[in-house]
Each structure stands twice: as C-alpha cells, then as structure tokens.
Amino acid sequence: MRVALLANLKKNAPTWPNMSPDRWDDLDSEETIQAILEALAAGGHEATFLEGDVSLYDSLRKFKPEICFNICEGHFGNAREAVVPALLDTMRVPYTGSDVLTLALALDKPMTKRILAYHKLPTPPFQTFERVNEHLDPDMRFPLFVKPSREGTGMGVTAESIVYDEGQLRTQLRRLFDRYDQPVLAERFIDGREVTVGVVGNLASPVAWRMPENEDAPRIQRGLHFLPPLEVDMSRYPKEEAGVYTSRIKTEMAHEFHYLCPAPLPAELVEDLNWLTAATFRVTGCRDVARVDFRLDAEDGNKPYILEINPLPGLNPEYSDLCIEGKAAGWSYEYLVNRILDEAIERYDMST
Numbered sequence: 001m002r003v004a005l006l007a008n009l010k011k012n013a014p015t016w017p018n019m020s021p022d023r024w025d026d027l028d029s030e031e032t033i034q035a036i037l038e039a040l041a042a043g044g045h046e047a048t049f050l051e052g053d054v055s056l057y058d059s060l061r062k063f064k065p066e067i068c069f070n071i072c073e074g075h076f077g078n079a080r081e082a083v084v085p086a087l088l089d090t091m092r093v094p095y096t097g098s099d100v101l102t103l104a105l106a107l108d109k110p111m112t113k114r115i116l117a118y119h120k121l122p123t124p125p126f127q128t129f130e131r132v133n134e135h136l137d138p139d140m141r142f143p144l145f146v147k148p149s150r151e152g153t154g155m156g157v158t159a160e161s162i163v164y165d166e167g168q169l170r171t172q173l174r175r176l177f178d179r180y181d182q183p184v185l186a187e188r189f190i191d192g193r194e195v196t197v198g199v200v201g202n203l204a205s206p207v208a209w210r211m212p213e214n215e216d217a218p219r220i221q222r223g224l225h226f227l228p229p230l231e232v233d234m235s236r237y238p239k240e241e242a243g244v245y246t247s248r249i250k251t252e253m254a255h256e257f258h259y260l261c262p263a264p265l266p267a268e269l270v271e272d273l274n275w276l277t278a279a280t281f282r283v284t285g286c287r288d289v290a291r292v293d294f295r296l297d298a299e300d301g302n303k304p305y306i307l308e309i310n311p312l313p314g315l316n317p318e319y320s321d322l323c324i325e326g327k328a329a330g331w332s333y334e335y336l337v338n339r340i341l342d343e344a345i346e347r348y349d350m351s352t
C-alpha cells in the first residue's frame, strides 16, 4: 500500500526566543522516522515521511496515501496530538491509532482520570490547580506528586515533583505555571514499582468507550494482544532522581535505559495489569495500539494505580518501552510496526 508516515520531527519544529528548552522533548528523531520507514518498506509498503504541520494539507493531496501511519505529537494547542487526525478526518484519509477524541482526552491527564474514576478504575486521588494559591482539598494528604496536566516524556517531572508540605507544593506549582501554560495536576504520591503495559489490537465491538455490564466477561479484553510488562529499574538511576521516572532519565539518559522485561511479577498481578490496561483502553476509546503506565503501591501489597494511557507510545527501536516489550514477546521491530498498520487496515476493512 501507499503509506504516509506522519510525524513531527524535532529538527523541523518551530523555535522562538526564550522558549523552554524541553518544549519539543516529545517529538521524534530522524532515527525513529528512518526505522519506521524501513520497517514499512520491509512489510511491502511504499512509505514516505510527511511532516505533520501546515504543509500537510498540500503534501497529502500530492502523495495521495491509501493510509497514514500517524505518530504526530503536534505543536500547538491544548489538544495538540489530535490536530493531525482532525485534518485526516476532514480529508477522509484513514490513519493508524486513536481518533481525535481519544488523543485529545489522553493528552489531558486530569480529564482521563475523571473518566477512569467514573468507571471505578484505580487512579491516584487528585486535584487540579489553576493558580498557585488555590486552596488544597482537605482530603489530599502529603506527600503529593505534582506535574503538568498535558505534557509527556517526563516534561516537568523531576525529583521536586514529590512534595511533602504546603511550602514545597506552592514552590512546585509556581515552577510549573512559569514554564507550562496549563493547569497543574497534584496526585497522591504512589511509592512503589514502576510498570508499563503495551497493547496492540482493537476491541471487539460494540462495547468500546464503556465497561461491559458484567465486568468479569471475557469480552472486556477480546481483540487485544498484551505485550509483557516492562518495569523501569529505578534502583539503577542516580539518587537525585528520587526514584521518579524523570524528564532527565527519559531524555538525557534515554540511551542507558535500565529495565526489566518481562517485569518479574507474579502471573496473577500481570493478569490484573492486563485487565486494567484493557479497561483503560476501552473507556478512553483507543484503537490499534497504546501503553498504560502504572505504579504499584508498595504500602498496599503492590496494588496497581493507573497513571496515564499513551495512545501514541514512543517507537524508537532502541529504547522505547513498547519496542522493548515487543522484543520480549519475540516480535521484531519490523513486525511490531507492520502489526500496528495491519490492525488499522483491518479496522477500516481495507485488507485485500
């Protein structure tokens, strides 16, 4: 098929004086783009990279892809990951991955948590702040974890994200408001292991976007393929990172990633994590691929808490979690990329 790989390359991103140095940390490298193009070519496709910016309208009309492999993180707006899919929907071009509503929702952590809470799925109790001096809810107990609402790749996440008192809370709020123009999320700090679960596939309809009435029904997971969980080995990072998967670890130290995959977890806990991954995928309306990040509460028998769902998980062949999980499952990078594409092709009923 003729496939357009749509992405936002870090080196093509706009710049301006005094922009925050981490502003484009979640955009893709040429290394990743090249690897995906090669994988798609090996899968028998004619693949071309198109930058997901204002030039896209013209370049799509010129290249006329049958389908797009979309990994655009977007540049601007509070739903930046949904911007390119909105154009694709408008132009009626099929694409891999989740749609506008899901991408906008999942980018916003508090909105996602409200959906999870509505479905009684375990996510740390939280409060959002729009001003430094907003009153702290009396049921929020220290320590808290304080991070931006709509960033990824650890942006704004540092050892100072853990706050132990009002003074530290206000300092961290001020720091995040100065740097990121968006509400700040304060959550209960979950002290414990850090695990992420990748999933590929699509739910058997017609029960997406909600939980089935009988939550034990096997159909909650039908159509999804879970990759082995990956645990980030926090013990191998400098003490200054305070056991948090910080922006520094995810960017500067990305090439020396310390992980355990499959994570050494009891089979029963893996089952629970897969069920929660399926439930999160389901209630947020994901398609084709996603990755759910968890923390296991050490003080409560490793009870899993959902931190977020990533409907556009990183696809760097060397160090992205999903690719490492794929390898642990015996999937080559080439297979993983083509499998995501095939899930979309099947979903659109485009297989020949």
Ligand SMILES: Nc1ncnc2c1ncn2[C@@H]1O[C@H](COP(=O)(O)OP(=O)(O)O)[C@@H](O)[C@H]1O
Pocket: 124, 145, 147, 151, 152, 153, 154, 155, 157, 187, 188, 189, 190, 191, 194, 243, 244, 245, 246, 293, 295, 307, 308
């Ligand atoms: N409530 C929390 N308790 C403990 N650690 C947290 C909490 N929220 C986030 N973290 C830490 O911060 C990291 C990044 O948070 P996450 O919500 O996954 O955002 P990102 O989009 O940057 O990946 C997590 O992987 C974890 O190490």
Ligand SMILES: [Mg+2]
Pocket: 293, 307, 308
């Ligand atoms: Mg995360």
